[in-house]
Amino acid sequence: MDEQKKMAQIPESVANVVADGDAILVLSGFSGSPETPIGLRVSTHALSLASPAFKNTFATATPPTNADGGAAQPTIVNLLDEDADAIYILVNILHLRNDKLPAHLPPSGLRRLAILAQKYACVVAAGRATVHWFDRLYFNTSTTTNSAEIWSMIEAAYLFDEATFFARFTTSWIFKQSLHTKQIPLATTAETQKLALMLAERQSQAQILLRRDIDMLADSCAFTFSKDKVHYIDYAPGLSPDPDEGRQAVTCPVDSEGAKEYLGALRDAKIWPSLVWGDYKPRSSNSALQDLTISDVVERVKAFREPEYDDCDKCEFCEDVRLTFIETLQSKREEQEKRLWGLCLDCFKAGMAKGSGECRVEHAKGAL
Structure with a gap:
């Protein structure tokens, strides 16, 4: 915890999920620029309502002191070890910022988002926002879609508790398998083994x-x-x-x-x-x-x-x-x-x- 406090500094680049947010999540950087830390200004109230894990994180975080007696400084939370792209999407969903969500997600991106939603115990809060991504992936599934990509969709549907898409994607995976051999997909989490x-x-x-x-x-x-x-x-x-x-x-x-x-x-x-x-x-x-x-x-x-x-x-x-x-x-x-x-x-x-x-x-x- 002391090490996290020591590293908790506001990055030069801060993106506002909400302009009046009272906390900044410090991320290691997005996939396009992984070496550039970035901050996300968020509302502790919004995230705490949707996620008990975020609520606990904010409860144990200590906001910086302000010796000059000026305006209150935001709470800084170090999430350098998290998947920055998935965190960005997740907090925008939990803040109802649909305008900032991508039009589509690749299978691996949707799976990573599902894993993160499980970790932060906000599957119910985040799940409905993912339906159009599942829908687009399903109707874009073709003969060229490989089994590994379909397996990523299956894991995501399982973690998000999407029964309809789970049945559809598992059927798609079965249909692509050989008539003569048996294949065991490679699970990426212990829960999906x-x-x-x-x-x-x-x-x-x-x-x-x-x-x-x-x-x-x-x-x-x-x-x-x-x-x-x-x-x-x-x-x-x-x-x-x-x-x-x-x-x-x-x-x-x-x-x-x-x-x-x-x-x-x-x-x-x-x-x-x-x-x-x-x-x-x-x-x-x-x-x-x-x-x-x-x-x-x-x-x-x-x-x-x-x-x-x-x-x-x-x-x-x-x-x-x-x-x-x-x-x-x-x-x-x-x-x-x-x-x-x-x-x-x-x-x-x-x-x-x-x-x-x-x-x-x-x-x-x-x-x-």
């Missing part, structure tokens, strides 16, 4: 769910090849034509031909079998080759078009493989559209799978 492990586990679950979806599509065709589904024309499965009728027994081809048509279309679309998932493709202008992602296969299912197949020759004992396949395809598309591929913030913080009605983000019961 467990989150990193859970997200990696969720990736494994997403891989399993996707394989199950594709298996069910294939099964809607493959079941027609089973022995108990094979039948003669106009005869139920398991029955043979009456030999007294004097006609040759002919196996009904409609089911098997339709099944082959749809299975072939799935393979042409590189959806089934999983062997076709092992391909690699260009993903950027420099033709860098990357592994197929979960999103790639989800998009293939979404873009799949039913092949033309005429099943007018089917008899009354056919399984109507065309209708079964179409219904299964539509069902899987709807499930994938509604599925929470990422994590639910409320469930994660509760440490258990809650009912969808108890969470801020709607999702199926049991899906974190």
